[in-house]
Amino acid sequence: MQPLPRPTPDALRPGWRWLVALALVVLALAAKSWIWPDQYGRPYLVFYIATATIYFLSGWLPGCAAVALFAVAAYRIGWPGSGHWLLNFDHAAQTTSYVAFSLAFGVILERWRATVAELRASQAQWLDFYEHAPCGQHSIDADGRFVNANALMLSWLACSRDEIIGKLGPTDFTTAEGAATFREHFPRLLATGRLGPVELDLVGRDGTVRRVMAQASAVRDAAGRFVKSRSVLYDISEMHRLRSRMQQLNLEQEAMLDNDLVGIVKLRDGVIVWKNKALARIFGYPHQELLGQPALRLYPDETAWHAFEAAAREPLAAGRHYRTQLPMRRKSGDPIWIDLSGVRLAGEAREVLWMMADITPMKHYQEQVEHIAFHDALTGLPNRLLLSDRLHQALLLAGRIGRKVALCYVDLDGFKAVNDRWGHDAGDQLLREVARRLQASVRANDTVARIGGDEFVILLPQLENRGECMAIVERTRLALASPVALAEGQTVTVEASIGIAYYPSHGSEAGTLLNLADEAMFEAKRAGQGQVRVHGVAAESQAAD
Secondary structure, eight states: OOOOOOOOOOOHHHHHHHHHHHHHHHHHHHHHTSSHHHHHHHHOHHHHHHHHHHHHHHOOHHHHHHHHHHHHHHBBOOOOGGTTTOOOGGGEEEEEEEEHHHHHHHHHHHHHHHHHHHHHHHHHHHHHHHHOSOOOOOOOOTTEEEEEHHHHHHHHHTOOHHHHHTOOOOOGGBBBBHHHHHHHHHHHHHHSSEEEEEEEEEEETSSEEEEEEEEEEEOOOTTTTTEHHHHHHEOOOOHHHHHHHHHHHHHHHHHHTOSSSSSEEEEEEEEEEEEOOOHHHHOOOOOTTTOBBBGGGSSSSSSHHHHHHHHHHHHHHTTOOOEEEEEEEOTTOOOOEEEEEEEEEOTTTTEEEEEEEEEEEHHHHHHHHHHHBBBBBTTBBBBBBHHHHHHHHHHHHHHHHHHEEEEEEEESSSHHHHHHHHHHHHHHHHHHHHHHHHHHHSSSTTTEEEETTTEEEEEEEEEEHOOOOOHHHHHHHHHSSSSSEEETTTTOOEEEEEEEEEEETSSSSSSHHHHHHHHHHHHHHHTTTOOEETTTOOOGTTTOO
8 A cells, every 4th residue: 555645844943944935035036037027027927936835845934924025025116225115006906916825825735735744644544553453454356366465464474465465365375174264255255245253274475374263344336346355364373272272171071070980960059950970870860860859869868968968068168178988879779888079169159069989899898808807707707806896895885884794605515526527518517507506596785706616705795693694505505405407418416515704703804704714614624515614613503603
């Protein structure tokens, strides 16, 4: 775009303007006698040319002064030194017309100068806005060739203006995908006068690729024909990169949240507002059934829900995570163990996000491990470790409520003969049957434990007197004396030697009581098969005890 023609510079300093005006007046007066004088010898052409030049070069005020000097000098009679410094009033009309014409010419010339200056300033402002706009701007004709482009657009294309104007178009600087996008939308610009916003990749001659968003409108002539476009392009490369990254993160987040392993649920005021498919699978619900339902549906009962809510309230309100393991409920009503971890969402005091993992198999395995650790593998009875724990608890409770505790040490008579004759499998069958009969002979709160080989211990807590113990022992002894039918058809009979120690009569420590009961059992065994002995009681006094 070419600027308007610039008038002669008016930036001369004021002093120089006056010197230029005076010099022109002197020059004009000196030349009046030989440059087109009229019949009176007055050089109008010289005066007009000089006046116009002074106006043009020096400005309005020096021009008016020059007119006055010309008027006096042109119509005076003689030189001031000769005494003839008088105006010739016969030619006053000519003088007046000259002055009026000069002043009118000066006004017109000054208006022209001001208009040109305004046009130049406006054009400079427009050019500055166009050339240095923070966006790429260009125009293309109906054939898709560049008509104009601003400096930023040229820098993006890495080309000069002469290289592209009338020669190249946008499709010469795009990828194949971008060219297809342009060819799809350009006919719409021709038809409707509007294009975009559309996104495409712009590729400069230097190989730089940038993502741009383009918008355009049409410039038409009086007949409505398309002349050129007004196109604006914004560099959105960074925004496009961030948007692509966000889309990738969203996909990754969606893949993590909507997985099949960890159930995730968002609650608002205790109501399910979002959940992933894993949660529905874990609890056995159809995919959308839980939405809008209270979280209470996932808990065994209302009491369990309120207890959990009360425990989680304080850490969640403080912005901390809360984690626990608790039993919950499937849709079928079956119990399920859940590892639960949650946090209150930032900015949403009413919303909590919970992650739930089904740990039911792990809990079952843990229970199995604990059972193995505390129970005899063959009979399923508590082992020595669990017996010790229960004995300690029984002693503590008996001490508080003033009750007695009996510890009965049982050893089978005749077990070794069965094991030797019929084999270990037969011995194992016998031990399992003995365990069953022992459990059937005691109370619900009593403990029967196997502590090794054919040795068993019966813990009888909360006894009011020794008579209760002896009744249970007698029932046990008779139950064990009954024949036992084995799987191979054999029938075997064993009896039991039983030793008894009491709390608090014989001791207050678990280990002491167990040793005393063991000693009493050996006394019973020495007395013969199927005998019962109480620690510290003579043989002849056992029945009375």
